[in-house]
Amino acid sequence: MARELAAKRRNENEIEFGRIVAFSDGVFAIAITLLVLNLGIDKHLTEGQIDDALWGQRDLFFAYAISFAVIGRFWLVHHRFFSEVRAFDGRLIALNLVYLGSIVLIPFSSELLGEYGGTTTAVVFYSVNLAVVVLLGLLLHVDARRRGLTRIDDRTHRETQIRSTYIAGIFLLSVPVAYFAPDVAPYLWLVLFIDPSSRLAGRGSAGDDESGRVARSGTGD
């Protein structure tokens, strides 16, 4: 049916579009807050045992902090992506739901990582979960752009592609590493703090993104 296949323009369906965004934000907000449920304290401990119980949870606190940052970061990227969406259809909504399904798994992966941080299974599970989120996010991005639903410019598009591939690559690389050295694998994630996507995208765009370069040199970049 044409009615269902045609994309709706955002500015003509602001309320309906707002619901998709609000629903997504709700899922993000709940997923990030549920992380606290991974923390907890046993009942009926003696005073001396409390400190040990908390100290025994240090990996869970660490996993809480990482996963809070990770979900917060994904929310930001999602936020930025949807601010560029001009039109939407059933397929965008469906892909977004699948994407959210991988976000909602993070509190579980995080619990696993917090409880069994030094094990191959936990590291692999967490890495694959995050890689899937990144790749589904990229799919959402590429698919929406290809079908003309966003107004993302070439340079930002290239940046997103490079960055997503880079992040997913690091996580997937930590999978084989985790089989040999599960304790070491999480340190690989530190490489994520070096983000080469903006420079790489800039170099690639030298030929076809003149205005962008001017804008950048104008701010001393």
Place this chain on the structure above:
Amino acid sequence: MARELAAKRRNENEIEFGRIVAFSDGVFAIAITLLVLNLGIDKHLTEGQIDDALWGQRDLFFAYAISFAVIGRFWLVHHRFFSEVRAFDGRLIALNLVYLGSIVLIPFSSELLGEYGGTTTAVVFYSVNLAVVVLLGLLLHVDARRRGLTRIDDRTHRETQIRSTYIAGIFLLSVPVAYFAPDVAPYLWLVLFIDPSSRLAGRGSAGDDESGRVARSGTGD
């Protein structure tokens, strides 16, 4: 009292209407996110036990995926329905609450299905829960239309009726099947991927929905 019985027009009460929709979206978002709480990992496992523990939860992961898709799909339908609502009254709000009450049960039904997937009880409980959601959704739809609160056209209305009856029928059919072959019953749900409602509704509307047909042929349908 006339004041309470009269329906309020949506465009004159956009904020009040927005609250109903936002509340519903909130309930959907929380219900879909709570699904992750059905997953979990025991504490104090040895490294060798972790893989077994995760593997032992494969049905729970499967139930998570199904129920995420199911709640997401119900949200979409609810979303589309409310985008056509023109006016609302206490009765629409009350029916919507009852509908949401059946949505919120899904995480529990899903836990049951995930833990005891091969049993008659779990399959029956899950099937009846989903059938009730679909039938309450249909009631909401039909009641709102009959009282002039929506602007849903004839064709979409017929489609919704056929689709809802079809889906509820499949779920209710899986109840007797589950008594004889609980392992097989869930496969019956695969029939849901074949959705005949649009074709059936189209055939039925041949006589009285001329403009719709023109619009469709205009887009090469």
Place this chain on the structure above:
Amino acid sequence: MARELAAKRRNENEIEFGRIVAFSDGVFAIAITLLVLNLGIDKHLTEGQIDDALWGQRDLFFAYAISFAVIGRFWLVHHRFFSEVRAFDGRLIALNLVYLGSIVLIPFSSELLGEYGGTTTAVVFYSVNLAVVVLLGLLLHVDARRRGLTRIDDRTHRETQIRSTYIAGIFLLSVPVAYFAPDVAPYLWLVLFIDPSSRLAGRGSAGDDESGRVARSGTGD
């Protein structure tokens, strides 16, 4: 400080006002959805035990249904109240928070009622919780009206006062009853289906609410 004491007009601070309402809606939506967490199924049951386990939870299902209806109803009343609010200040927001604090307790009271429905303690706890919600709601209503923050008319105001006193009275009456016959006390709540407030308010308003009466007779009331 005058700045803080002065109420802000709603139509000049729509976004700020919207946040209060959205926050309240969020709390209602989460509280109503958390009710499902009171349901749950033990692990490692044999097939024969599952039915017994579910049947043993029948009071919890009953408590789920009652509490869903109760929170839904409170949300509706809250919804209607805030649709009449014209201005807000720190005091209204603070009272609203205290009110929400009593709403958020309902999932716990409901768990207690579901687990120990036939006991004095559970019935008293649940009754007092709901009575407190109703009385705080009345306080919110009366205080906002006395300070000119709402545009609620006389008749609706009287109705709210009568209805709130009536509902809180029934719940408080069930407290002494629960000490002698905890099994019987919940049946007292059935009296709540008879709502005399609209008739009583109508009778009381005969002298000073002429326009209201005309409007009612005009619609055949």
Place this chain on the structure above:
Amino acid sequence: MARELAAKRRNENEIEFGRIVAFSDGVFAIAITLLVLNLGIDKHLTEGQIDDALWGQRDLFFAYAISFAVIGRFWLVHHRFFSEVRAFDGRLIALNLVYLGSIVLIPFSSELLGEYGGTTTAVVFYSVNLAVVVLLGLLLHVDARRRGLTRIDDRTHRETQIRSTYIAGIFLLSVPVAYFAPDVAPYLWLVLFIDPSSRLAGRGSAGDDESGRVARSGTGD
């Protein structure tokens, strides 16, 4: 990149700004509602044990009430701060996320305080959690103002600085006290009811906030 570094004006990006606020409100609403999950009742108790079980949870009810008030209060302050924000950028959003990360920890700190209220560990953990929230809130405030993202006036700014330092100071002061007298330390928090910030800020502003003084005297302050 200039695009990313430049702050976006709120009134030109109302929807994007609205998402940040809605996400924050969602996190606050969920965190405050999750507090109820710290309450709970064991199964299979005899009637005589129920009262004891509830009475044994009196500290948890107390912690629930305190933490509900605390999160509610933080929400109010956050609410007021964002109502003054004129522009936003990635840094404001990132700081806001870190701030929310400390809010989401409160249900856990509250559980610890409710279970082990009389112990040094619980009091220290709770105090440090709240002090961190207040200091991160101050950082958010000061940083946004320094970079011209808010329109907060001098007097309100000074008040916020004094109040935040005062509150964080009380909580940090209760840390050493908790090492010697953990039972006494929470009483120190009662000092928080005396809020000297408004008077101190007023005195300090005598010289440079003439217009503010006039406005105040004009309203009979």
